[in-house]
Amino acid sequence: MKIKSLVAAACMALAGSAALADGHGGKVKVGMITTLSGGGAGLGIDVRDGFLLAAKGNEMLDIVVEDDQQKPDIAVQLADKMIQSEKVDVLTGIIWSNLAMAVVPSVTAQGKFYLSPNAGPSALAGKGCSPLYFNVAWQNDAFYEAGGLWANENGIGKVFLMAPNYPAGIDGMTGFKRTFEGEVVGEVYTKLGQTDYAAEIAQIRASDADTVYFFLPGGMGISFMKQWAGSGVEKNVMGPAFSFDQGILGAIGDAALGVKNTAHWSKDLDVPGNADFVKAFQDEYGRLPSLYAAQGYDTALLLISAMAKADVKDAAAFQAALEEADFQSVRGKFSFAANHHPIQDIYMREVVKEGDVVTNQIVGVAATDHTDVYGADCKM
Amino acid sequence: MTPILLIEQVLNGLQSGIMLFLMAAGLTLIFGVMGLINLAHGSLYMIGAFAAAAVAGWTGSFTLALAAALAAAALAGCIIEMVVIRRLYDRDHLDQVLATFALILIFSEGTRWLFGSFPLYLDVPAALSGPVRLPGGILYPSYRLLIIVIGLLIAIGLFQLIARTRIGIQIRAGESDREMIGALGVDISRLYTIVFALGAALAGLAGALVGAIQSVQVGMGEPVLILAFVVIVIGGIGSIKGALVGALLVGLTDTLGGVLLPLFFGLFMDPSSATTIGSALASMSIYILMALVLLFRPTGLYGRA
Structure with a gap:
């Protein structure tokens, strides 16, 4: 029994290093579907900018951004396109609960991770929860x-x-x-x-x-x-x-x-990293960050923290790495409850x-x- | 509900009706005179609001902002009439809808490109920012009273223009027989440009006036456009009088329905389901009104058969 698991561990380690060696394994392709036009564009733009700020200069991340126009049918099409032709590993970005409900269940059913930077409908926190779905923002209530x-x-x-x-x-x-x-x-x-x-x-x-x-x-x-x-x-x-x-x-x-x-966040919140975030965001984009920007930023930090611990191709290990939430949130303390939704002040x-x-x-x-x-x- | 609250709500309904009238008047004129369905009318409303917000930001003067809104919307109206709309008069309504819908997209994204995705700041002038006390002890925002007064003045002006001026005669003649007034030597394309610019200016003014108490953002015109269409269908397409009556009816129904229906259902239901059913029915009320009007007067209240 012991030998068996040892062999298994060795195999996994080998598989892991092989994946790294071929130059693709360590990289993570992220599909961001968010609202960049229409009346709700301000929210999507902030989430995107926050996410890109945290991912800036990180060569292990390959990010595709698309505009869902705040329309569920377009969001669904984009998700299908990103999974099937762009072969993304992780999806994120959706602002609105109705769009999340249209996209998230099918994304997780296809075995892809989804990190929510904003919407937190109750259905996905309760009966419809999924091991591959993580909410980095809040449950709606x-x-x-x-x-x-x-x-x-x-x-x-x-x-x-x-x-x-x-x-x-x-x-x-x-x-x-x-x-x-x-x-x-x-x-x-x-x-x-x-x-x-x-x-x-x-x-x-x-x-x-x-x-x-x-x-x-x-x-x-x-x-x-x-x-x-x-x-x-x-x-x-x-x-x-x-x-x-x-x-x-x-x-x-x-x-x-x-x-x-x-x-859950404010620009004057006195926790490590927050002041730097606010300053970096202002320097980069010339405006004050909103809480949506903070959520986008934290989502990228969470993803990067998990990438340091596990390969995204190994879903169980990557899920465990995400569950640890081992990153310095600009909200201060942050951890996940059993349903992958935040425990936070x-x-x-x-x-x-x-x-x-x-x-x-x-x-x-x-x-x-x-x-x-x-x-x-x-x-x- | 106290009588004072009821009067206040009637004033609110009047004010929203008057604003709708400014939108609907242009829409109905353009449809009546040129036979054109202009979906881009909401974009002109938006242009008025953005022009006002930009000029108010630069100069700090609300009067200048209103003037800028009128000018910008009228100019935009002239340009789109000459560049796009002119080619659509002889086409059927579906082509017109398609082309003017394209204009909505162009104006929305163009505005976003110029001003960004975040709503702009435009506030009422300080002198009008508080409430005034009306007879009977009603506290009412002074800016809304001003809107009612401006709207009524414009309505009177418009009626005078249509009834008593040469251009008004041409507009009325154009409504009844387009080919004939062309044959009589009236420069029809100039008349069309003037009517379009007039309608655009009214929409721009409405956008600027309302922008000061609402949110100046891309896409702000479309919800108002839908209401304005309801108004002209109720009033009868092409009739200014119909637009005024229709706008007031819609404004009052919308406002009073939202207030009274939940109260009415509260008489025989528990509060939470009364609120739910009342609010749901209130959102439908103007469309029910439109359906009823169409049932008994298929051409609208003042429409010609």
Whole structure:
């Protein structure tokens, strides 16, 4: 028995060195499918730029980037093309949950690794989890659950909830309600892509809520915050970081000042490597990194850390190497739960003005070692 | 719901209707006079907003920004009419849809190339940034009141233009019989360029006015374009009066539906399913309105059979 396993180990070692010797084995081909055009392009561009920054100068990585135009059918086509004709080993890059749901299950079924730099739909964290799927960002509910916890600790009693009427919006509010112990005095689900919130603001003004908690990504959040500032309503505003990301804050301007938002990262987070990341990103691209850029950066770091330990052709060893998450995340401590989703701290940030730049600053920890509730359903 | 809140919501509906009117007026004029379906109308709206944001960024003046929006959209309108649209008048609607859809893609990617993928900053002037107190104690954002006033003034101006000026007579004549006014010696291609530029300028102004309270980003015009089409179908294609009535109907239905339907379902349902069903039905409300109008008036409220 012992001899057998020894022989097996020797064979594997030989196979490993042979692979390295032929000049291809150590290299990893990465297919990045992300959103580079359309209204959601800002997120994809940040993920891509963060990833490429970490991969810069690394000759072992061969990266192909393609634009999914935020359309599930195009993302599926790109994934097929990358796997079949480009022969990529690892896929990454998808921003949106609906695209992830269309692509990830088929990618992992074809035996390829998928590292999610953004989307974290609950189905892939629970019943649909896969040994080859790793989420480096968050499960979708994480920021909301942390928001509820922070509200409990900080004396917020009456909350008005608002989100777009689509799965991620409803899941987000459900996540908040899962941890929030106060009273929800109103709940509104708006049309996806709605740009005028006068009616909702009037409802919020008329309610006796002390805080409005909302999730409106992209342009919807910009519109809401500008109109909120013009309405003169004085209530606290809270939300997940998606509505107050660096790419959006410039367009909202002073209207966003004082807003509280939960995130796993902030540019002023005092952990090793983060300040260097922020500086390197600014030097390379001439703008402040967003949390999406941080996620892209961490995704590349994770991949590089696993490549140092195992060959991607050996799926079991590479999976084990990814599971170790042996890299210095710009979020500080980072590890994977059994369902390959992060265990990480989530912070409360506040929008402030530094000189002329509107940006975020950490005001406290909202949740420590946070992980999702779906892992219990995950059987790998 | 208190009467004050209801009045406030009616004002919100009016304001969104007036903005829709600025979009729909150009669209309906262009369709009525030239028989052209212009999908790129939303791009002109976007051009107005981006021009305003850029000029406001350079000069800090909101008035200049509005002027720039008008000028940029009118100029873009002139150029695309002369370069592309002119070749489409004799083609069928499918060719027009295809060509103007291509224009959307060109303008969207061109704007992204010039301004980048991140939304631009454009804010209301400081003097108008707060709310005003209306009679009855309603607090209402002063900028939105300004939008209502500007929109109404433009509506009046447009009616005067159509009813009382020489160019208005030519436009009306063009709507009824295109060949005939050409035969009567009116320079039809100049008239078409003017009408197109006028429609474009109105869309650009709407984009700039709305851009100050919404997000100035690539692709901002398309959702409004869909609503504007709903408006002109309800109002009757080619009718300015129809565009005004249709826009106000759509604005009010959209706003009040979103507020009242969840409340209505809340009377006999638990709150969370009332919210879900109410919001879902509210998103459909304007399309239901359109279907009903078409059922009883197939050519729209003021359309000619």
